[in-house]
Amino acid sequence: MDRIAGTYTSFASSVSTLGRVLLVPYVFLRVILQFAHYNTLNALSYTKLFILYHYNMILMINGAREDDLTFRESWEQKKRFNVVRTYNETRPVAEDVKAWFESPALQAIPGITWRRTAYYYERYVIHAPICTLRKLSFVPKKTGSYLFDPHSNSTPSADKDGQLLERESRFPNSDAIRDSSRVIAPRVKSDFTPKSYILSSESVRQTHDSGHLVSQTVPIKSPSITKLFDQPAEAPPPSPTPVPKEQQVIEDRPIKSSDSNSSFFYKIRIRRKNKPQDPTYGNYELVRQAIRDCLPKPDYDDGSIGPNIVRFTWHCCAHFDRESGTGGCNGGTMRFAQEFNDPGNTGLHTAKSYLDQIHEKYPWISFADLYTLGGVVAIEAMGGPKIEWKPGRTDCPDSNKVPPMGRLPVATKDTEHLHEVFTQRLGFNDQELVALIGGGHTLGGCHVKFSGFDGSWTSNPVKFDNEFFRVLLEDTWNFEKVPLTGMPQYYNSDHSLMMLITDIELIKNPTFKYWVEVYARDSELFMRDFASAFAKLLELGVNRDPDGIARTKI
Numbered sequence: 346m347d348r349i350a351g352t353y354t355s356f357a358s359s360v361s362t363l364g365r366v367l368l369v370p371y372v373f374l375r376v377i378l379q380f381a382h383y384n385t386l387n388a389l390s391y392t393k394l395f396i397l398y399h400y401n402m403i404l405m406i407n408g409a410r411e412d413d414l415t416f417r418e419s420w421e422q423k424k425r426f427n428v429v430r431t432y433n434e435t436r437p438v439a440e441d442v443k444a445w446f447e448s449p450a451l452q453a454i455p456g457i458t459w460r461r462t463a464y465y466y467e468r469y470v471i472h473a474p475i476c477t478l479r480k481l482s483f484v485p486k487k488t489g490s491y492l493f494d495p496h497s498n499s500t501p502s503a504d505k506d507g508q509l510l511e512r513e514s515r516f517p518n519s520d521a522i523r524d525s526s527r528v529i530a531p532r533v534k535s536d537f538t539p540k541s542y543i544l545s546s547e548s549v550r551q552t553h554d555s556g557h558l559v560s561q562t563v564p565i566k567s568p569s570i571t572k573l574f575d576q577p578a579e580a581p582p583p584s585p586t587p588v589p590k591e592q593q594v595i596e597d598r599p600i601k602s603s604d605s606n607s608s609f610f611y612k613i614r615i616r617r618k619n620k621p622q623d624p625t626y627g628n629y630e631l632v633r634q635a636i637r638d639c640l641p642k643p644d645y646d647d648g649s650i651g652p653n654i655v656r657f658t659w660h661c662c663a664h665f666d667r668e669s670g671t672g673g674c675n676g677g678t679m680r681f682a683q684e685f686n687d688p689g690n691t692g693l694h695t696a697k698s699y700l701d702q703i704h705e706k707y708p709w710i711s712f713a714d715l716y717t718l719g720g721v722v723a724i725e726a727m728g729g730p731k732i733e734w735k736p737g738r739t740d741c742p743d744s745n746k747v748p749p750m751g752r753l754p755v756a757t758k759d760t761e762h763l764h765e766v767f768t769q770r771l772g773f774n775d776q777e778l779v780a781l782i783g784g785g786h787t788l789g790g791c792h793v794k795f796s797g798f799d800g801s802w803t804s805n806p807v808k809f810d811n812e813f814f815r816v817l818l819e820d821t822w823n824f825e826k827v828p829l830t831g832m833p834q835y836y837n838s839d840h841s842l843m844m845l846i847t848d849i850e851l852i853k854n855p856t857f858k859y860w861v862e863v864y865a866r867d868s869e870l871f872m873r874d875f876a877s878a879f880a881k882l883l884e885l886g887v888n889r890d891p892d893g894i895a896r897t898k899i
């Protein structure tokens with residue numbers, strides 16, 4: 346048995362060596378064949394076009410055309426489909442070939458090496474230059490790019506709500522392309538290696554109803570790509586005024602692509618894109634300052650929109666579901682009406698409109714980053730702890746990723762509901778749950794016109810401290826209904842403060858109460874625990890790649 350195996354191995358490796366030697370003439374031959382093949386098909390295609398032209402002309406002359414296309418349009422359309430089809434036919438079905446070459450069983454056979462090498466050689470050494478020549482216009486561009494080119498997608502193609510704008514078509518007369526619903530957007534690979542370029546460009550084939558292939562000929566601008574390259578990759582310029590050492594925000598440093606092992610091409614692209622068109626690019630301190638500046642509003646509630654922003658940030662994250670991986674702040678889905686109009690979000694328009702104005706000034710930051718940074722800065726500005734915040738979240742191009750409504754907590758429910766939301770869905774323990782609710786509700790208040798509840802939790806709703814826990818333990822709480830709306834809640838004896846049913850649950854449940862007592866006593870511990878629970882909240886569903894970029898979930 347061993348002898349047979351030995352003979353086989355030595356035979357296989359000599360075949361492999363021979364293969365490598367034969368590779369060079371093979372490649373030359375392949376280049377010639379490739380051109381011959383391409384040109385023959387082109388020639389055939391032009392003959393076909395010539396016939397079609399005259400066929401159309403005859404139809405026109407006889408008045409036989411019944412649809413409303415002009416002759417010119419119909420001619421252009423036919424010509425295009427023909428050329429597209431011809432071109433696509435010249436390309437091997439790479440996915441199949443790849444699967445075949447890369448199957449683990451085949452990898453074990455030594456003789457496969459040279460064939461695989463030849464295959465890739467052809468892909469990269471022959472196809473890639475042809476493609477480059479085509480791009481540089483040395484070869485006529487009949488069918489668009491062969492390789493997928495992210496730079497052709499670098500201008501925004503989403504409107505303010507993040508909806509896709511009508512796709513641009515190089516062939517405006519084609520109704521196949523005009524009707525964007527029939528064209529499937531290519532799945533954009535984030536890994537820009539030559540291999541993935543080629544494979545992904547080949548695997549994307551779209552078919553028109555008529556059976557004609559409409560492949561990369563459609564220059565679809567993908568917002569996900571735009572956002573991807575909109576992520577800062579360089580360190581921010583030093584802030585103009587020196588910040589005292591203890592206040593320095595180290596966590597805002599944008600993640601450098603050189604920190605990771607990402608591909609060379611990827612890094613080059615990021616650098617090129619980042620050539621500063623906008624001098625504020627990546628300077629999160631400017632965004633932080635803009636948020637701080639927009640907080641004081643003498644006419645609003647207690648003089649600050651800070652609490653509203655904190656609640657907004659919380660609601661951007663609160664619909665995460667760790668089982669399905671859906672929801673959470675990544676994707677910036679709160680900017681879509683579909684999510685924002687959830688009844689649980691009533692009253693958050695103030696925070697959203699101010700944050701959106703900041704985004705207009707600093708459009709390089711993703712909404713997902715801005716919406717989370719908003720809460721962090723507001724808490725800090727109202728005397729709260731420093732919260733670790735990392736940039737790199739990306740925005741969903743459309744509202745497909747908006748999670749189902751009804752995931753936000755309901756204020757009239759009990760411990761079971763709190764566990765359902767905070768523990769099962771979000772993944773917080775009881776201590777974090779208490780810190781989060783108590784920290785959030787030490788700020789701001791309830792508005793009869795929004796939630797139907799009434800009053801604030803603490804005597805100073807724009808100061809972040811542990812007063813919520815103290816009053817929760819010390820005051821007497823009476824169950825009543827809000828006179829105007831009939832909503833059930835608790836008031837203290839002089840009706841100066843309020844508690845929701847879920848807040849009172851924090852002293853009804855013994856484990857929750859333990860933490861309420863701890864936090865009422867130890868303000869410092871509360872600040873620390875709140876900061877880490879809130880930082881955890883901001884990272885739910887944010888799966889970072891080695892560059893620190895959180896790709897939008899697909």
Ligand code: HEM
Nearest residue numbers: 652653656659692754755756781785789790791792795796
């Ligand atoms: C059981 C969980 C929770 C429930 C049921 C709940 C419910 C509510 C309700 C009904 C309001 C009043 C909204 C209005 O009328 O304007 C409110 C306000 C607020 N919540 Fe929560 N909340 C919960 C947890 C949290 C958490 C974890 C945070 C933050 C960490 C938070 C932060 C806030 C803030 C800052 C406000 C004041 C908003 C303003 O003044 O505009 N809440 N919450």
